[in-house]
Structures are given as C-alpha cells and as structure tokens.
Amino acid sequence: xxxxxxxxxxxxxxxxxxxxxxxxxxxxxxxxxxxxxxxxxxxxxxxxxxxxxxxxxxxxxxxxxxxxxxxxxxxxxxxxxxxxxxxxxxxxxxxxxxxxxxxxxxxxxxxxxxxxxxxxxxxxxxxxxxxxxxxxxxxxxxxxxxxxxxxxxxxxxxxxxxxxxxxxxxxxxxxxxxxxxxxxxxxxxxxxxxxxxxxxxxxxxxxxxxxxxxxxxxxxxxxxxxxxxxxxxxxxxxxxxxxxxx
Ligand SMILES: Cc1cc2nc3c(=O)[nH]c(=O)nc-3n(C[C@H](O)[C@H](O)[C@H](O)COP(=O)(O)OP(=O)(O)OC[C@H]3O[C@@H](n4cnc5c(N)ncnc54)[C@H](O)[C@@H]3O)c2cc1C
Numbered sequence: 001x002x003x004x005x006x007x008x009x010x011x012x013x014x015x016x017x018x019x020x021x022x023x024x025x026x027x028x029x030x031x032x033x034x035x036x037x038x039x040x041x042x043x044x045x046x047x048x049x050x051x052x053x054x055x056x057x058x059x060x061x062x063x064x065x066x067x068x069x070x071x072x073x074x075x076x077x078x079x080x081x082x083x084x085x086x087x088x089x090x091x092x093x094x095x096x097x098x099x100x101x102x103x104x105x106x107x108x109x110x111x112x113x114x115x116x117x118x119x120x121x122x123x124x125x126x127x128x129x130x131x132x133x134x135x136x137x138x139x140x141x142x143x144x145x146x147x148x149x150x151x152x153x154x155x156x157x158x159x160x161x162x163x164x165x166x167x168x169x170x171x172x173x174x175x176x177x178x179x180x181x182x183x184x185x186x187x188x189x190x191x192x193x194x195x196x197x198x199x200x201x202x203x204x205x206x207x208x209x210x211x212x213x214x215x216x217x218x219x220x221x222x223x224x225x226x227x228x229x230x231x232x233x234x235x236x237x238x239x240x241x242x243x244x245x246x
Contacts, residue, residue: 004166005029009173012043013149016156016167020077023163030165032157035172039153048146051088052113053139055104060111070147079155081147088144089118089126091135098137105139115141 006022008015011034019032034040050070054060074080092098101117108115118140120132126140157167 004031008032011038012041013152016153019160019165020156023160023165028164032167033171033173034169037169038157039150043149043153046149048149050147051144053088053115053141060108073155077155077159079151079158081151083145083147085145087140087142090139092137093135095136101139114143115139
C-alpha cells in the first residue's frame with residue numbers, strides 16, 4: 001500500500017493550490033486525490049470574479065495576496081488564466097448601503113486597496129447603459145476583475161506535478177483508510193468541502209458536515225442599477241451587485 005506525508009482530498013482550487021504551495025515550500029511527498037476530474041466541483045461553476053472589496057480586514061488581506069498571485073500566475077505555473085482587470089462596480093440603492101460601503105472603502109484604502117466611492121456621473125461614464133435615476137451611489141475598484149477558475153486549477157496542478165506531487169483523478173476517497181495508510185509522521189490532511197469527515201484522524205471528533213455552497217445560475221441580462229437598463233443598451237462587462245460589502 002502506498003503512503004504519503006501529505007494527502008489532499010479534492011482537486012478544486014483549494015486542493016490544487018494547497019499542493020502547489022506545499023511543493024513550493026519544500027514538501028516533496030504530496031498526493032492529491034480527486035474523485036472526478038480536476039475542478040469538477042464548485043470551482044468550475046464559479047463566475048470567476050476576483051474582488052478586493054470586502055468589509056472585513058481578514059478577507060481583504062487574503063484577497064490582496066490572491067491578487068498578487070493571480071497577476072503573476074502564468075509566470076508561476078505556466079498556465080494563463082485570462083485575468084481581465086476591468087474593475088468591480090457596486091451599485092447601491094439606499095443611503096444606508098452607501099454609508100456601509102463608505103466605511104468599508106475607508107478600511108480598504110487603509111490597507112492599500114484602491115477602492116473608492118464614486119458619484120453617479122462616474123457610473124454613467126463607466127457603464128453608459130446603466131439607468132442611474134434611482135441609485136443612491138456606487139463604489140468602484142479598478143484592480144478587480146475576473147479570470148477562469150478551471151485554468152487556476154490546471155495551473156496549480158501542473159506546477160504541483162512538476163514539483164513532484166502525485167495528482168490522481170478518478171479516485172474517490174471513501175474512508176480515511178481506503179486509499180492510503182497514514183504514516184506516523186504525517187502532519188496534515190486537507191479535505192474537499194464535502195469530504196471533511198474523511199479528514200478525521202484516529203481519535204479525533206468528527207466535524208459537522210460543511211454547509212452546501214449554493215450555485216445560482218444567472219442569465220445574461222442587461223445591467224440594472226435597481227431593475228432597468230436604457231432601451232437598446234447592451235449588457236455591460238462589469239458586474240452589478242447591490243448586496244452588502246462583506
Ligand atoms: C479564479 C476564481 C474565481 C472565483 N470567483 C467566484 C465568484 O465570482 N463567485 C463565487 O461565488 N465563487 C467564486 N470562486 C470560488 C468558487 O465558487 C468555489 O468556492 C471554490 O472554487 C471552491 O473550491 P474548493 O477547492 O474548496 O471546492 P471544489 O471546487 O468543490 O473542489 C472539491 C473537489 O473535491 C472533490 N471531492 C469531493 N469529495 C471527494 C472525495 N471523497 N474524494 C476525492 N475527491 C473528492 C470534488 O470532486 C471536487 O473536485 C472563485 C474561485 C476561483 C479560483
């Protein structure tokens with residue numbers, strides 16, 4: 001039976017990134033097991049948004065590090081991810097939202113994130129198709145954008161393999177003893193979200209199952225600030241969100 005120092009269950013962006021970063025830090029004996037194909041889980045269903053505008057400091061700092069990595073991803077891994085830095089424009093329909101986003105922008109700017117509260121003239125300049133009549137405000141950050149999540153997975157997996165990791169697809173882990181025998185020196189198991197009970201080591205308590213991540217399919221519709229787009233306007237390339245800034 002094969003053994004390994006580190007076994008990663010799941011080949012989505014988290015599993016493949018973990019493999020890549022462990023290899024980059026000198027860990028040689030890494031095995032990643034993927035039940036289907038790389039990226040087959042929620043990664044392949046993601047819209048691909050990469051945004052820095054978060055309300056809490058921890059997320060903001062994490063995505064700053066992610067952004068730095070995405071900007072040099074091809075150089076790091078050899079795989080292009082099609083990162084387009086078109087910016088994120090949040091459209092806000094109430095003064096309450098504007099206040100909350102203004103506070104978030106202040107905190108983001110203190111971390112060096114170039115987000116800003118923008119007026120409605122700027123919104124119309126950025127996206128002429130948007131009907132701004134019933135908007136209260138907006139925020140914009142030009143460093144944000146979108147990329148191809150599946151390419152991120154392929155890049156990390158390619159890099160991990162190149163560094164000596166074993167990446168095995170079509171291998172569903174059904175128990176924490178089914179595929180690999182744990183070495184006494186093994187220090188870490190990384191599970192896919194749906195596979196976290198499998199990461200329990202002997203003597204540990206089983207964690208509660210992770211909540212299911214809903215997948216919401218969006219049709220391509222003209223952008224709305226709060227429901228409308230100018231007649232004849234084409235769908236713009238920026239994302240319109242009216243949710244909280246978290
Ligand atoms: C560039 C990028 C942009 C993104 N943009 C957005 C966005 O705009 N909006 C958004 O909501 N999210 C976005 N996301 C996040 C995305 O929606 C997911 O949350 C994220 O990709 C989940 O990755 P994961 O590796 O944790 O899980 P998954 O991709 O689900 O990977 C888990 C893998 O584990 C495998 N697996 C499960 N059980 C087992 C088992 N027993 N044995 C072996 N394998 C198993 C599955 O087959 C699956 O491939 C983005 C991600 C990226 C990389």
